[in-house]
Amino acid sequence: MSDTPVFLVANIFEISDRETYGLYESGFMPLLKRHGGELVSVDENSESLEGENSLGGRMVILRFANEASAKAWHSDPEYQALAEHRRAASSMNFLQLVRGFE
Secondary structure (H helix, E strand, O other): OOOOOEEEEEEEEEEOOHHHHHHHHHHHHHHHHHOOOEEEEEEOOOOOOOOOOOOOOEEEEEEEOOHHHHHHHHHOHHHHHHHHHHHHHEEEEEEEEEEOOO
16 A cells, blocks of 8 residues: 555435434544544535436545555444444445545
C-alpha cells in the first residue's frame, strides 16, 4: 500500500429510521478523526452531469492520507459496532475505496 491519499465514496440509498441513524452520526466524527479521516462532502441532492443516476439518496465522500488509514478506520471494532446503527437504519448501495494521486 502506498502513501497516496484515498477517498471513500458511499451511497446511502435510504434512511428508514432517523433516530437510530442519529446514533451512528453522533459517534461518527470522533472515530473518523481518530484515524486521520476528513469528511469532504455529504450531499442528499447530488447531480449527475453525464449518464443515468438512478441511485439517489445520500452521497458521502471521506478522505484519508493513505489506504492503510482508511482500512484501519473501517475495520476498527469501535467503528464496526457503531456501523450497526447505520446498517439497522439505512440501505447502502456501496462503500467504494478510490485511490488518489500523490
